Amino acid sequence: MAVPPYQEKTEMPVGRVRALLPVRADFVAMTRNPRRDLLAGLTVAIVALPLALGFGVSSGLGAEAGLATAVVAGALAAVFGGSNLQVSGPTGAMTVVLVPIVAEHGPGGVLTVGLMAGALLIGLALLQAGRSMRYVPAPVVEGFTFGIAGVIALQQVPSALGVAVPEGDKVLVVAWRAVREFAAHPDVTALSITVGVAGVMLLGARRFPTVPFSVVAVVLATVAVEVFGLGAEPIGALPAGLPAPSLGFLEVSALGSLVAPAVAVAALAALESLLSATVADGMTVGQKHDPDRELFGQGVANLAAPLFGGVPATAAIARTAVNVRTGASSRLAALAQAAVLAVIVFAAAPLVSRIPLAALAGVLLATAVRMVEVGALRAMARATRSDAVVLVLTATATLVLDLVLAVVIGLVVAGALALRAVAGEARMDRVDLREGEGRDLSGAHSEEEHALLAEHIVAYRIDGPLFFAGAHRFLLTLSEVPDVRVVILRMSRVTTVDASGALMLKDAVHQLNRRGIAVLASGIRPGQRRALESVGALELLRREGREYATTPEAIAGARDRLREAGVLAPGRGPAGAGASGAGESRAGESVAAAEEATR
DSSP: OOOOHHHHHHHHHHHHHHHHSOOHHHHHHTTTSHHHHHHHHHHHHHHHHHHHHHHHHHHTSOHHHHHHIIIIIHHHHHHHSSOSSOOEEOOHHHHHHHHHHHHHHHHHHHHHHHHHHHHHHHHHHHTTOGGGGGGSOHHHHHHHHHHHHHHHHHHTHHHHHTOOOOSOSSHHHHHHHHHHHHHHSOOHHHHHHHHHHHHHHHHHHHHOTTSOHHHHHHHHHHHHHHHHTOOOOBOOOOOSSOOOOOOTTOOGGGTGGGHHHHHHHHHHHHHHHHHHHHHHHHTSSSOOOOHHHHHHHHHHHHHHGGGGTOOOOEEOHHHHHHHHHTTOOSTHHHHHHHHHHHHHHHHSHHHHTTSBHHHHHHHHHHHHHHHOOHHHHHHHHHHOHHHHHHHHHHHHHHHHSOHHHHHHHHHHHHHHHHHHHHHHHOEEEEEOGGGGSOSOOTTTSOHHHHHHHHHHEEEEEEEEEESTTTHHHHHHHHHTOOSOSEEEEEOTTEEEEOHHHHHHHHHHHHHHHHTTOEEEEEOOOHHHHHHHHHTTHHHHHHTTTOEESSHHHHHHHHHHHHHHTTSBOSSSSBTTSOOOHHHHHHHHHHHHTOOGGGO
16 A cells, blocks of 8 residues: 655654664673673773863863763763764864864853754764765875874973963964963973873883873873972862753854854764774674764764763774774773763862873873874875875865865865866777778778778777766867768767766767768767757757667768768769679678677
8 A cells, every 4th residue: 555645754754763773782782791891991981081181171171071071972972873882072183173162152152062063963864974974085084184183282282381372273373382482481390291191101002002001191190290299280170070961051142153163063073983983893893883873873972962061072083992902892881981981070080180281281192193194194195196185185284274174175186186087087089990890891891992981981989987077178089070071979988978078079069060070979878868868969969860879880871871972882882983782781791790899
């Protein structure tokens, strides 16, 4: 029985929402290896604690905002996300976007942006936009990651030098002003702490990769500051618990001015989360994320985190990698990570508040260094010149402009270079008429007739796409055709035709017709007819019976036109040559024997 249209309209959105919600299999998987998942969650929490504090401070909303994001967004993204292994929370890439928003709109603006970005991510999930991640080229991703690493490192310069954060919304400018202020009033205390923490993390991880040296370095730095009375600025007082959920920050009148920042935050959250999930899939066997569910989970997380004072969140590649390497197999690990951080917020806030800001700067500097994979960058730079250009341009735009604009620039340039490469592969070659006459060439025509046909007929074979990026080259080639009576276009090897290519073909036929040259086409594929029909090119060819299924048929048609014009005698040979009927019969048999390859 047919379903009424109104039922289809109401059921389709319901079905899409249901496909984005958690399923029973997610929870069953959490019961298979609970001990291993809980251990992985504890390990990730130890790694995540200094990062959550550091990114919270760097965002401008304070360490408590980073912890709230790690707890609330981390738990909700684990439940509703599309990956069993993903760990979410505050990240360096998101911090880069938030700093100028804080400067312009204040903390309340950042929370509102997070709320709006969450709604946008849920909308993207409902539109099934998650699959678009597969179209982001690798050089764009690598350049984006390299640029983020540079921005994170530059953001730590004020805390690493022990100076107040200078005014400015560009990291290069802020870092330079911090260096100038430090040079005017040098104090190596903060710098020593930052370098020491970063050094312990980087050197220690090489020899003992399983030890959480970020926590070890932060603890050592905090103890040293307390014991020796060093004048290093601490994080400051932290609330002993999460605040009650509230929408007090929301100002409806400011929503219009926050649309652009919200779009940027949502785009970054989608990009980084889907990239992280792809990386996690590649590190395991049998795990595959659902991109639309991942967007939905990040949307739910970002809707909730601002209610508790948290900054916008996204999946964290580094923490996800730690989660996978420590044996996580289900969402229980990410949930355990959020639970451990919640316990720390409630039980150890006074101790955490004494951590020096310079120590967190060291953690983030080491994190930025780890983000740069020299081998991958070298491979991309050596692959092709186009890949190198896209990588450098994306990284530079990330440093100088902003992250979302950098990705857009990278995608546009990569797309333009790809189109240029594809257009360069397209060719139109003049071919010998013998190629289109079948296997029996020796008896088809005499050498005299071949010479006469070649004088009055020219054939071109088009290979590759006939589209806007290279169509003008074909038009130029056809416009330079010598004075002949017939032009044959062999189109069986054309891979695609767009409106620009079809218009080019139509213009070329018009130009040749005005010169008295008939244009015949052979081998047009069914998939190419729509574009050719839409601009009238196919009708122009059909008007006088100038479209043929195969090249041999087109050559026979061209030969008939030469007979009608008196160039060829009614028989087979040239006018006045006394061509025999037997030769004509052999020519017809040769045409009939032509195979598909001769189209």
